[in-house]
Amino acid sequence: MHGTGTTPTTPHSVIVVGSGPTGLLLAGDLATAGVPVTVLEKRPHRTSNLTRAFAVHARTLEQLDARGLADELEAIGHPLERLRLFGGLGVDLGTLRSRFRHLLVIPQYEVEKALERRAVEAGADFRYETEVTGLTQDATGVTVEAEDRDGRPQTLRAAYAVGADGLR
Ligand SMILES: Cc1cc2nc3c(=O)[nH]c(=O)nc-3n(C[C@H](O)[C@H](O)[C@H](O)COP(=O)(O)OP(=O)(O)OC[C@H]3O[C@@H](n4cnc5c(N)ncnc54)[C@H](O)[C@@H]3O)c2cc1C
Known part of the structure; x- marks a missing residue:
């Protein structure tokens, strides 16, 4: 097998494709659980x-609170306890049975920043400007084909791959 930085195929190693909120959360959870995880992100x-x-x-x-991240996001976001939908329908979030009885206005990049920091601190390996172009599965794992920003091919190997590559 050719390629650079090949992820070792252990019985548990995981490649996560995409570092939006889904991939970042999963990478952090896996790394926290001691699973070797590599995140490939084309951006x-x-x-x-x-x-x-x-x-x-x-x-x-x-x-986010279950992962120790809610307080820092609450500190920079803006809580909204009441919403008005469709011009007239009022929604009172203050009645929710939750520690968080509001909508927190906060840009997605702040949430992503916190999730990424947690994943990195837990040991997740991030590779940006790496676009996944193909994937094949066999009896012992998956082979992931990717390209770096200059179009150079890479081949990575892991026990599992998870597509967290968004809507498209
Ligand atoms: C206009 C708009 C407003 C929204 N407002 C809200 C809101 O107020 N509140 C809310 O909770 N949600 C909102 N959402 C939804 C929220 O943005 C999505 O649910 C969230 O981004 C989904 O996260 P994800 O990680 O699944 O996918 P994405 O955020 O799409 O992340 C996927 C990642 O995969 C990467 N990727 C894709 N293909 C490859 C590849 N081949 N190789 C490597 N990387 C790849 C992409 O670059 C991207 O970074 C909104 C969405 C939109 C479009």
Whole structure:
């Protein structure tokens, strides 16, 4: 097998494709559990999904809280306890049975930054400007084909691959 930086195929090693919120959360959870994990992301580092989510709901905050990240995001976001939908329908989030009885207005890149820091601190290996172009599975794992920003091919090997590559 050719390629650079091949992930060792251990019985548990995982390649996560995509470093949006889904891939970042999973990478952090796996790394925290001691699973060797490599994240492949086609974007350059810190080129975020800038134009996307502007707020997170209570259940998302509960999930972030379970990973020790909610308080720092609460400190920089703006809580909204009441929403008005479709021009007239009022929603009172203050009645939610949650520690978080509000919608937290916070840009997605702040949530991603916190999730990425947690994953890195737990030992996840991030490779930016690496676009996955193919994947084959066999009896012992997966072979992932990727290209760096100059179009140079790479081959990586792991026990599992997880597609967290978004809607498309
Ligand atoms: C306009 C808009 C507004 C939104 N507002 C909200 C909101 O207010 N609150 C909320 O909770 N959600 C909101 N969402 C939804 C939220 O943005 C998505 O649910 C979230 O981004 C999904 O995360 P993800 O990690 O699954 O996918 P993505 O964020 O799409 O991440 C996928 C990642 O995979 C990478 N990738 C793709 N293909 C490859 C490849 N072949 N190789 C390597 N990397 C690859 C991409 O570059 C990307 O970084 C909004 C979405 C949009 C579009």
